[in-house]
Each structure stands twice: as C-alpha cells, then as structure tokens.
Amino acid sequence: MSTRPNDTPQTLIDQVRDATASGRPLRIAGGDTKAFYGEPVAGDTLSTRSWSGIVNHEPSELVVTVRAGTPLEALEAALADKGQCLPFEPPRFGAASTIGGVIAAGLSGPARATAGGVRDYVLGAQFINGRGEWLSFGGQVMKNVAGYDISRALAGSMGTLGVITDVSLKVLPVAPAEATLVFRLGQHDALEQLHRWGGQPLPINASCWVKDATAPDAPELLFLRLRGAVAAVEAASERLMQETGGVRMDNAQAGPDWAACRDQTLPFFTPSSAELCLWRLSLPQTAPVIDLPYAQLIEWQGAQRWLWAPASAAMAIRSAAAAANGHATLFRAGADGAPGVTRFDRERSVITTITQRLRAELDPAGIFNPGRMG
Structure with a gap:
C-alpha cells in the first residue's frame, strides 16, 4: 500500500475552515470504534476515513509514515509482512479502527508496562489546526525535535488539539x-x-x-x-x-x-x-x-x-x-450513560493550565471535539 506524499487533505482543511467561520463544532472520527470513550460530543462529523494509505515504510530504519484514516489492521498486516510490529499493541475495539484513532485515544495493550505507550513511538505528525492550517511537527528519526514536541502531545489528546492527518511511528521487529x-x-x-x-x-x-x-x-x-x-x-x-x-x-x-x-x-x-x-x-x-x-x-x-x-x-x-x-x-458507561458522573478524574491544576493554553493556541475557536475530555 502506498500513497503520493505530496497530496494535500484539502477536503478536511476546507471542512475545518468552514466550521471555524460558522462557529460550528466538529466531532472528529476515524472508524468511530472508540466513540464510547470520553464525554459525548455534539457537532458535525469530520471523518478521516478517506485519507488513508501508507506513505512510506523503511523496514531497515524501523520507521513507517501512515495516513490517519488507514485501518489499523491494514497497517499491522503490512508491518507483519516485514517481520515488524507496533510494540505498544493498540486495542482495536472493532475492525474499522484507524491509526489516527489509535494516536488520538492514546490507548495501549498488554505490553504497555514494558514496551512503552503510544507517545513513546510517535516520531512526527501532521495535523490541521483550528485555523485550517496544515502543520508538521517532528520527523522520522528519534532525535529531531527542537522546542515543543507537539506530535507526541497529540497522543491521548482525543482530537481536541487538531485533526491528525499523518503520523510517523517507530516500529520494532517481532520478538523471535x-x-x-x-x-x-x-x-x-x-x-x-x-x-x-x-x-x-x-x-x-x-x-x-x-x-x-x-x-x-x-x-x-x-x-x-x-x-x-x-x-x-x-x-x-x-x-x-x-x-x-x-x-x-x-x-x-x-x-x-x-x-x-x-x-x-x-x-x-x-x-x-x-x-x-x-x-x-x-x-x-x-x-x-x-x-x-x-x-x-x-x-x-x-x-x-x-x-x-x-x-x-x-x-x-x-x-x-x-x-x-x-x-x-x-x-x-452503563446503559443509562452514567448521568452526572464525569468520565475522567480531575487533573492537577498545573496540567489543566498547560492543556488549556495549548488548546487555545491550536484551536482558538474551540471547534474540535468540545467537551470530549471534560
């Protein structure tokens, strides 16, 4: 599977710009297999499913660059063909799960305690901010970041910082x-x-x-x-x-x-x-x-x-x-949706302050998954 690296996700960019201009919130979704996770979000759905494909895979360098809408199963199959894997074992919760959802949710599987979590394997990312700008952070090697490592901050951000379009990940050989x-x-x-x-x-x-x-x-x-x-x-x-x-x-x-x-x-x-x-x-x-x-x-x-x-x-x-x-x-949540109970525990005040400032910079109109993280 391959794609043209010079393509631009113009449809996604236009949808973000239209939402910002009208003040309409956007509910970002890939395979929508993790819609249960976090607070419910209302708004127009922005789907990344059509922006898919492996942009570049360098098995000898242990790096893969992939578009956000790529099915997780397809990526893991391509890696397995080269004897490689995603060591953090992202959960699927359904065949429609995408790599963009993996990064946004920040969830890891059984090997997390020894292999590390999602953000430990994110080398770089491209995403669309709340101004409709297509930004790039990080790269395709481990030591390439000067200043804020925004690409890793996207891991676990639940779509509240921007629309992830592409991500470069470190991969590892399958254990013998x-x-x-x-x-x-x-x-x-x-x-x-x-x-x-x-x-x-x-x-x-x-x-x-x-x-x-x-x-x-x-x-x-x-x-x-x-x-x-x-x-x-x-x-x-x-x-x-x-x-x-x-x-x-x-x-x-x-x-x-x-x-x-x-x-x-x-x-x-x-x-x-x-x-x-x-x-x-x-x-x-x-x-x-x-x-x-x-x-x-x-x-x-x-x-x-x-x-x-x-x-x-x-x-x-x-x-x-x-x-x-x-x-x-x-x-x-149970069948009644657990009314009155917040999904996430209260953050420390210093973390809340940093998070709010980052969201204000990247999504000044507050259109991305508003309220998803409480």
Missing part, C-alpha cells in the same frame, strides 16, 4: 520467541510475585491477573507473557515454572487470548448487568490490592486495573485510586 505461563495465585500473591520479578532480568512482556466472576469456584489466575531471545525465554520459563509452580500454555491458544485481552473481548469484559460501568484504574505498579467489592482484571504488572461497578460507586472508586496515588476513569 514467546511463551505464556499460567500460575494459580490470589491477587495479593500475584502482585507480590510481579513486583519481585520486576526487579530481576527476566524477559517479561505482559501480565494479566483475573478471576471469572461468573463462576464462584473459578480459580484466580495470573498469566505471564515472556518475549525475547529464544534462550532467554526458555531459561526464564523453566525457572519460573519450577519456582512458582506454573504451567506453560500452547502459543496457538495463548495468542488469541492475549488479543482478546487487548481488544476487551475476554469474558470478563462482558458486564453481568447493563447498569454496570467499566472503570479503569491507573496506579503505580507497586500499589497493593485495592479493597473494593467488585470483580477486577489487572494488567501492566499491577499498573492498570479494570473493574465493573455502578456509576453510584464513582466517589468510592476514585477515592481508593487516589489513596494509592492513582486515578480512575469511567471507561465505558
């Missing part, structure tokens, strides 16, 4: 070896083991602790994924199984399970009641067990914890997260 180990451990013991292993030279790539809440007698299980050189993965697997009594899964079974964890299609992510909300707790990896009476799934070696709870539990959940030096996000 992989193994998934399973241990029967309660939550406290699982976290203790993860903290202990984290201080050792082990090729740990991802972890997931879960208990099937629909089956009272189901075991509590810790899944651990190792990736790296063949010798390192094999040696670590044997050692951990001997020390902790785990078993090794077949990769043909483990692979789809990790993909389901990434895309939230595991049984855990199906609510037992339509009124329940999915909460995401972002905590230090060393945070202890959070004493809340709700089913949990724990990733990122303890740093990301999911739980199902009613919207009425917002204060208790956010207080528990704050006590552990973290914060809580209402990731998916």
Whole structure:
C-alpha cells in the first residue's frame, strides 16, 4: 500500500475552515470504534476515513509514515509482512479502527508496562489546526525535535488539539520467541510475585491477573507473557515454572487470548448487568490490592486495573485510586450513560493550565471535539 506524499487533505482543511467561520463544532472520527470513550460530543462529523494509505515504510530504519484514516489492521498486516510490529499493541475495539484513532485515544495493550505507550513511538505528525492550517511537527528519526514536541502531545489528546492527518511511528521487529505461563495465585500473591520479578532480568512482556466472576469456584489466575531471545525465554520459563509452580500454555491458544485481552473481548469484559460501568484504574505498579467489592482484571504488572461497578460507586472508586496515588476513569458507561458522573478524574491544576493554553493556541475557536475530555 502506498500513497503520493505530496497530496494535500484539502477536503478536511476546507471542512475545518468552514466550521471555524460558522462557529460550528466538529466531532472528529476515524472508524468511530472508540466513540464510547470520553464525554459525548455534539457537532458535525469530520471523518478521516478517506485519507488513508501508507506513505512510506523503511523496514531497515524501523520507521513507517501512515495516513490517519488507514485501518489499523491494514497497517499491522503490512508491518507483519516485514517481520515488524507496533510494540505498544493498540486495542482495536472493532475492525474499522484507524491509526489516527489509535494516536488520538492514546490507548495501549498488554505490553504497555514494558514496551512503552503510544507517545513513546510517535516520531512526527501532521495535523490541521483550528485555523485550517496544515502543520508538521517532528520527523522520522528519534532525535529531531527542537522546542515543543507537539506530535507526541497529540497522543491521548482525543482530537481536541487538531485533526491528525499523518503520523510517523517507530516500529520494532517481532520478538523471535514467546511463551505464556499460567500460575494459580490470589491477587495479593500475584502482585507480590510481579513486583519481585520486576526487579530481576527476566524477559517479561505482559501480565494479566483475573478471576471469572461468573463462576464462584473459578480459580484466580495470573498469566505471564515472556518475549525475547529464544534462550532467554526458555531459561526464564523453566525457572519460573519450577519456582512458582506454573504451567506453560500452547502459543496457538495463548495468542488469541492475549488479543482478546487487548481488544476487551475476554469474558470478563462482558458486564453481568447493563447498569454496570467499566472503570479503569491507573496506579503505580507497586500499589497493593485495592479493597473494593467488585470483580477486577489487572494488567501492566499491577499498573492498570479494570473493574465493573455502578456509576453510584464513582466517589468510592476514585477515592481508593487516589489513596494509592492513582486515578480512575469511567471507561465505558452503563446503559443509562452514567448521568452526572464525569468520565475522567480531575487533573492537577498545573496540567489543566498547560492543556488549556495549548488548546487555545491550536484551536482558538474551540471547534474540535468540545467537551470530549471534560
């Protein structure tokens, strides 16, 4: 897949200029697979789906430049053909997911704690600001930024800073070896083991602790994924199984399970009641067990914890997260939309000030996804 790098997204630019002139807000969308994430947005839809294609891929340089409307599946297939991947494992939430949505949402998959997040792999970006100007920041190498690194600020901005059109990403080779180990451990013991292993030279790539809440007698299980050189993965697997009594899964079974964890299609992510909300707790990896009476799934070696709870539990959940030096996000609202409950926890005042100034500079009329981030 290739495109002409000299093309201009004139249709998108014209739509932004028209919206600015009339003061109409724009709801920026790619595949619209993450419309549930963040506060609801009203306005005319600006779709980036037609602006798609891989502009340039240099396998030897580990860099790819791609247009925002490119389907994530298409990009990952092109990278896989060259033995490469996006190490942060962006979740899909649907086949229509686009790379622009990946950057704007800033969400990462199971490997986030060891491989890094979305913004760690953004080298440069082009986007349309609120004045209808097509701007370019960063480039296609790691050390190229003087001044503000706006391209990385776009990661997780939820479309509130501008319309992302193109992005250059660092990619990595697919690891030569992989193994998934399973241990029967309660939550406290699982976290203790993860903290202990984290201080050792082990090729740990991802972890997931879960208990099937629909089956009272189901075991509590810790899944651990190792990736790296063949010798390192094999040696670590044997050692951990001997020390902790785990078993090794077949990769043909483990692979789809990790993909389901990434895309939230595991049984855990199906609510037992339509009124329940999915909460995401972002905590230090060393945070202890959070004493809340709700089913949990724990990733990122303890740093990301999911739980199902009613919207009425917002204060208790956010207080528990704050006590552990973290914060809580209402990731998916229940059937009633959780009225009166904000999706995102309150930011620190200094972050709010910086964010407001940046938005005022890039989108002075406030037309891009107004209110999406609260």
